[in-house]
Amino acid sequence: MIRRIRKPLMMVFIIAILLSHPSTQFGCGPFFDGAIFTFSVHPDFPLEKFAAGDLGVLRPGYARSYLTIAYRYMIGISLDQQEQKAALSVWHDRLSSGDVDSSAWVKAWLDARAKLPEAAKPTDALPIQIDATKNITNKDYYLTFLNCHEDAFRSAVTTLDRLTRQFNGNNDQLKDWVYGQDTVFKNCSGGPAIPIDEAANAPAQVRAERNYQIAAANFYAGNFDEAEKRFTQIGTDNSSPWKVIAPYLAVRCLVRKATLTGTENKVDTAVLQQAKDRLQKVLSDRNESTVYPAANRLMGYIRFRLDPETRIHELAQAVLQKNSGQTFYQNLWDYTDLISNNAHDDQDERKFDQLPTIGRQDDLTDWVLVFQVQDSAALDYSLKKYEQTSSLPWLAAAISKIDVTNPKASNLIDAVAKVKPSSPAYPTVEYHRLRLMIESGKKVPARTELDGLLAAGKNTLPASARNQFLSLRMRVASGLDDFLKYAQRNASALSINDDGREIPDEVGADADYNKALAAKLKLAMFDDDAATVLNERFPLSVLKDAAESKVLPSNLRRQLSMAVWVRAILLDKDDIAQAIAPELAQLAPEMKDLLADYEAASSPEARRYAALYSILKIPGTRPIVNSGVERETALAEIDNFRDNWWCALNQPVPKSDTAKKNKESFVKTVDGSEFLTAPQKSAAATEHKRLLALDTAPNYLCMQVVNWANEKGDDPRVPEALYLAVRATRYGCTNDSTGKFSKQAFDLLHKNYPKSTWAEKTKYWYK
Numbered sequence: 001m002i003r004r005i006r007k008p009l010m011m012v013f014i015i016a017i018l019l020s021h022p023s024t025q026f027g028c029g030p031f032f033d034g035a036i037f038t039f040s041v042h043p044d045f046p047l048e049k050f051a052a053g054d055l056g057v058l059r060p061g062y063a064r065s066y067l068t069i070a071y072r073y074m075i076g077i078s079l080d081q082q083e084q085k086a087a088l089s090v091w092h093d094r095l096s097s098g099d100v101d102s103s104a105w106v107k108a109w110l111d112a113r114a115k116l117p118e119a120a121k122p123t124d125a126l127p128i129q130i131d132a133t134k135n136i137t138n139k140d141y142y143l144t145f146l147n148c149h150e151d152a153f154r155s156a157v158t159t160l161d162r163l164t165r166q167f168n169g170n171n172d173q174l175k176d177w178v179y180g181q182d183t184v185f186k187n188c189s190g191g192p193a194i195p196i197d198e199a200a201n202a203p204a205q206v207r208a209e210r211n212y213q214i215a216a217a218n219f220y221a222g223n224f225d226e227a228e229k230r231f232t233q234i235g236t237d238n239s240s241p242w243k244v245i246a247p248y249l250a251v252r253c254l255v256r257k258a259t260l261t262g263t264e265n266k267v268d269t270a271v272l273q274q275a276k277d278r279l280q281k282v283l284s285d286r287n288e289s290t291v292y293p294a295a296n297r298l299m300g301y302i303r304f305r306l307d308p309e310t311r312i313h314e315l316a317q318a319v320l321q322k323n324s325g326q327t328f329y330q331n332l333w334d335y336t337d338l339i340s341n342n343a344h345d346d347q348d349e350r351k352f353d354q355l356p357t358i359g360r361q362d363d364l365t366d367w368v369l370v371f372q373v374q375d376s377a378a379l380d381y382s383l384k385k386y387e388q389t390s391s392l393p394w395l396a397a398a399i400s401k402i403d404v405t406n407p408k409a410s411n412l413i414d415a416v417a418k419v420k421p422s423s424p425a426y427p428t429v430e431y432h433r434l435r436l437m438i439e440s441g442k443k444v445p446a447r448t449e450l451d452g453l454l455a456a457g458k459n460t461l462p463a464s465a466r467n468q469f470l471s472l473r474m475r476v477a478s479g480l481d482d483f484l485k486y487a488q489r490n491a492s493a494l495s496i497n498d499d500g501r502e503i504p505d506e507v508g509a510d511a512d513y514n515k516a517l518a519a520k521l522k523l524a525m526f527d528d529d530a531a532t533v534l535n536e537r538f539p540l541s542v543l544k545d546a547a548e549s550k551v552l553p554s555n556l557r558r559q560l561s562m563a564v565w566v567r568a569i570l571l572d573k574d575d576i577a578q579a580i581a582p583e584l585a586q587l588a589p590e591m592k593d594l595l596a597d598y599e600a601a602s603s604p605e606a607r608r609y610a611a612l613y614s615i616l617k618i619p620g621t622r623p624i625v626n627s628g629v630e631r632e633t634a635l636a637e638i639d640n641f642r643d644n645w646w647c648a649l650n651q652p653v654p655k656s657d658t659a660k661k662n663k664e665s666f667v668k669t670v671d672g673s674e675f676l677t678a679p680q681k682s683a684a685a686t687e688h689k690r691l692l693a694l695d696t697a698p699n700y701l702c703m704q705v706v707n708w709a710n711e712k713g714d715d716p717r718v719p720e721a722l723y724l725a726v727r728a729t730r731y732g733c734t735n736d737s738t739g740k741f742s743k744q745a746f747d748l749l750h751k752n753y754p755k756s757t758w759a760e761k762t763k764y765w766y767k
Helices: 064-074 081-095 103-114 150-166 171-186 204-221 224-234 246-260 269-284 286-306 308-318 325-341 363-371 376-389 392-401 409-416 426-439 443-456 463-475 480-487 511-522 528-536 540-548 554-570 574-587 589-600 604-617 657-661 678-692 697-711 718-731 738-752 757-761
Strands: 013-017 034-036 133-137 142-146 493-495
Touching (some): 064 081, 064 392, 081 325, 103 150, 171 204, 224 246, 246 269, 246 286, 286 308, 286 325, 308 325, 308 363, 376 392, 392 409, 409 426, 443 463, 463 528, 480 528, 480 540, 493 511, 528 554, 540 554, 540 574, 554 604, 574 589, 604 697, 697 738, 718 738, 718 757, 738 757
Parallel strands (some): 013 142
Antiparallel strands (some): 133 142
């Protein structure tokens, strides 16, 4: 399918392959690595494990091609090696987002051309670069599609080899053909450029080759009527080596005409019907048997567009056929594309009452569509289907949507108990069974079962599934160290994920990069659930104990001790700030001297000023722990992309893309902090409320430094502190009030310390 997209304020690019499918590309930046703990739109990499039946915990956000494979395994129809390879190809092509690399195809042609004797090379040489894609611009859309496919370049190479032998040293004839082929390839991205027709007295062989080149050039140039006419004529020329394939190519001209020359997101069904009729003749002609595979794929695409109801039913049956071999790739692609075309495809807005009815008579289609929907109507329907079928897919669908208050939850829990650990559905249904146990208050047995499951699956569970079970285990923590043990996770992958495809960073040719990537993946981090509990549910007294706990690795203790120290300063908890300072000094050596000055201060007021000065000097200070990848810029250095200090805490801490895509982050009433005492919970709530009332860091710091300057103007650190406060308003997290605070600090610096080095360095204030 080729799809057009309207242009809003900026151009949107689509890469589309004829008879294939596009997706939107984005060109903004910069982009930074984020941690993916649990994949949400596809399974874990490498995808080979999922293709082999290691399904992990299925997520509602998975694309339908993955859910189709999961359904097959759950009903006992495994994929053979050829089908696994085909599924992997579909996923690879989809995840590549249509970014087809044609360089190898082009190189093969250019390499073959370069081997010609100089006398056979046209003087008007082909440019070194050939772009296989073409752009079409209309008033409200911009379309890029793969115009010249791999087979075009492969055919050119084999034809050149054949003609080199056939022309038997006639370099002039070979040169003319190569010149014609150069002209054909100019139409891949440009044109129109049509080769000159051969003279009537030229040898029949030469005329036949040129006629084919002219037809192909018109096809790539978008002159579909002319190309179709010429391919049809070639199909009647018994002397042409292209006679057999020409009728099929004439049909392709009609298909392109129907899909590329209509209005936005429309096809010309009359032309497609004509193509169908013509293609049927090709498939009924025994002399055309060599093009049957390609013709059948093209027929599937045509029927896909003309009669989706029938076609989706056929494809739903086809993708469930065992040992389907070479047809599995196209069937899986067409099937999942067709149901996506007929479904509301905004993942965050899927609703049961908006699901299409088309194809729903097939259990596979019904399940794939309903599994992705998380509303109450989808739950009721899933329960009904499970009661009717007792099938594993519908058990997985129902239990993934239900909560413990539903009276039918116990029936599902009992059903899961009968599912064997060897079943492909086991991780999914067991995860939700344990989730329901926790929600029902059965924490001790859930803890025991989770410990056994995590031990047994230590080296076998996909990383995403393991992190989900670790999250459950954290919720039933028996104490602080138990919580910290399961709060720390390893990322399943690191990804820029600028477009939501969750493509993991790949090992490349740079050894240093590969080493750094491997080190990051081994580094323990906090996922969203753990970070939320630490930032919002624990009081400072418990956070201090957590920061000092050797259960956490040093990188997390450093992050947590920093948060405790800064938070204690902000909340005027002088005793806790003093108590954690030695730990922080040990874990963050770049702060050692500043913290020594802080500890040496003689009064709470002096320590507050020393702490304020330290925070201003160290842009990596903040009162919260991060979810995922930590701030990677050195603590004492300014991050040029404003990841400095902290933003106002009265806004939710940003969640990872995984949490956004899966609205099941963690059960709010069971978050892992239940072991806290009532006074501790009360203290946490009070402290959190006070933190929420604080302004963003640059505003807060400016206000505090201005007060410091007014109270202790003779302190030699004040001029620098004012400079640093103004600097924070440039590089920190700002809001509408920032300009006011920045100007106050700027004005005070230039009024009271006009000849200081710091006033000289501070030439501007910032909004």
